[in-house]
Amino acid sequence: MQQTTNTILMIRPINFRMNEQTAVNNYYQKVLDTLLPETVNAKAQQEFDSYVEKLQNVGVNVVVVNDTTEFDTPDSIFPNNWISFHENGTVALYPMFAENRRLERREDVLIQLEDKGFIIKDIVDYTSAEEEDVFLEGTGSLLLDRVNRKAYCALSPRADESLFIEFCEDFEFTPVVFHANQTVKGERKAIYHTNVMMCLAETFAVICLDSIDDKKERKNVIEHLTSDGKEIIAITEDQVNSFAGNMLQVKGENNKRFLVMSQAAYQVLNQEQISKIETHCEILSSSLDTIEACGGGSARCMMAEVFLPKA
Template structure:
């Protein structure tokens, strides 16, 4: 069982803009007051530079163009609707925003298979949308694939019963809590778990300050430490700069890299950077437009491929 892959699916945007349907509970989104064409051009430039850096580091990136006819402003974040697993299974997930449901394109699976991977089974949770129940993939689920733990901060986009169902289907132990951010003086749930924590092979970045319940906070730390992870705490202010939205991958010569945005990297302290570099190198790229309008960052843009090779 592997925690880290060298292969990613990334969707190149064609109509990226601020998604009004997700802004209702993604408080990280901000309007830049630029026309959609400009937003998309800037997002494409950031996307292309990011992919170039990943490939230069030896990461395999399957780049798939979005379909302009679908009008899917958040297609750049595929990890929310699909996950690829070592046993040949693909998970398909129910999405909160109706316009994000159009991101689920069968041709994405066809392209992954044509890239040399085998899909044996599809577990489809999308009918839950009919009951207004959601679980947005590895946005809602931060997976310790080796320790078989699924960390999940409950929110309007992460339903507890559906999380339990996922854990039964994929043989994970659920680690359930609620993570909060302060919005205009109120404590409101963070929309996706992967904004406030990321799990690598031997360490985890996690915003413990976001978990207000002391028992839940202790539970998260205890589970991480029981799997021999060094816990590197980050602050709520660093979460606002997407320092928790990270993913470990491996590239040339099996070298481990923690991937994040440049704003995330700039928000880290020298002590935190040193703690991470004990475990692996850091790769960062400028994603300012994508982060500001999309309310998601580097990790959200990468769907990990763990499928067996043909």
């Protein structure tokens, strides 16, 4: 089992904009009134292309699939929410909260991966849960410790506990469940995705412990991470607001490890946090300002990790 992969699936946007259907519980999204929709999309494409180039330059194998104009899919740039790929050749498909995000699921994405020599043996499809208004948004909701077989999940309107437990049973992960909150206009509200406040790497975890209000739950998460030998690098809620939790460790050339994040995330980290991360791996950052503002997601959300076996 490996925790990190060298292959990443990314979807290049065609109609990127702020998705009004997700804004109801994603408090990181903003309307950029000063920019025309086509300008927003052009800026997002520019940020996307630059980001892909940076990953490829360090030897990450990026499979870029273009979005289609067939449907209105403003969030297609975040594929990690509808699909996950596993080392045994299994693909999981997930139920999505926003109706227009359900249109992102595309069979041709799987065909393109198979054309590149990846083997898909089985598809586990949880999408029928949408009929009951039950959601679990992929590796946005689930943080997988693939080596220690643990799955971390902050419950929210987009992460249902019973479906999370079902996933853990199907894929043989031990569930670690908790609640993570942020302050919105003076009220504590659920953070919409676990991967906004937590990043799980091979030998460390970047996590906003302050967002786990329940002391027992916080203690439980800390115990799981430390018992698996992971150094905990704590970040603040303010840093989470700049997407400092939304990071992913990947493998580049010669299996060199990189922690990938946005420029905004990197800029809010203090020197101590940067030094701690750099004892484990190198940092790679890229400017994603437009994507973060309109999409309410960042560097990690844009990457779906491919762990499938190759022919």
